[in-house]
């Protein structure tokens with residue numbers, strides 16, 4: 027992984043005690059590193075079996091977050107947060123990269139909302155005056171349960187009295203890399219519609235982590251909702267496929283799928299979900315898939331209802347296509363997580 031800051035880590039003018047939740051996730055790990063590099067005193071509160079599929083035990087989480095203090099407990103439980111996480115100590119700031127790993131409605135409300143609200147209250151009680159919340163740009167058009175839960179958490183933070191930075195990133199590299207294996211197996215690149223229905227300005231883990239960590243020191247990012255993308259022009263799914271074929275030295279082959287196929291699947295699963303609750307979750311996963319097939323990860327102009335690449339701010343220097351090149355050369359591996367539709 028290239029890290030733009032590795033050579034010259036910028037130190038915070040005001041190093042603080044920072045309580046971090048969601049530190050074992052993709053952006054959480056990068057954010058914990060970025061905070062440590064800036065000289066902050068970082069405490070990460072993680073669950074005993076963490077990581078994708080719960081494959082990290084306590085020792086593995088501590089090694090993953092080397093340099094930070096790592097404490098174990100249940101962030102969904104206010105008692106555990108106070109007893110096992112805060113432990114009666116003072117903290118200056120909360121940084122949350124917490125997110126439901128599944129996106130299923132119950133888990134989304136428990137993690138994206140309830141646990142965030144618990145953490146905000148625990149941080150306030152511990153003396154914190156500031157919080158940075160990792161959210162998502164897609165909450166500007168909330169159609170899915172996890173987006174509604176995220177918005178409710180955003181509102182709770184705004185009303186908490188803490189100085190807040192709500193970071194709403196565009197698409198992550200890992201979420202735009204899932205078809206590489208298919209192409210290597212000689213299969214076509216799957217597109218919804220003609221592959222130009224949507225676009226995004228992808229942002230790397232380290233560029234986003236740097237942006238989040240810098241929220242603690244940048245006055246202009248205080249008490250703001252901050253949509254943020256990566257460098258360069260917006261990229262469509264067709265352009266992503268074309269670049270992957272080029273890097274693999276293969277003739278481009280695309281298969282176009284109508285988003286209406288997803289509507290049919292959603293309809294069937296939603297109907298069956300009234301009888302079999304597990305299928306209701308599957309209907310929601312299909313809705314999530316449809317959302318990303320048809321909505322751009324760019325700033326939405328409330329007046330025109332159109333997505334606007336030019337209005338979407340950029341940060342950092344790492345591009346998706348450089349990342350693709352590293353993936354193809356085997357210098358990177360993408361851990362896509364439990365909810366690979368994101």
Ligand SMILES: NC(=O)c1ccc[n+]([C@@H]2O[C@H](COP(=O)([O-])OP(=O)(O)OC[C@H]3O[C@@H](n4cnc5c(N)ncnc54)[C@H](OP(=O)(O)O)[C@@H]3O)[C@@H](O)[C@H]2O)c1
Nearest residue numbers: 048049050051052053076077124125162195196197198201
């Ligand atoms: N993927 C995208 O393109 C994209 C774009 C924009 C915004 N976002 C948003 O960015 C955020 C972070 O994404 P990410 O990819 O870094 O997420 P991730 O890798 O799935 O990490 C989620 C973090 O939350 C923790 N967590 C989840 N459920 C928990 C529970 N019940 N108890 C304790 N901890 C729990 C996980 O801990 P464990 O390790 O213990 O599971 C992990 O640390 C999400 O809100 C996502 O919606 C994503």
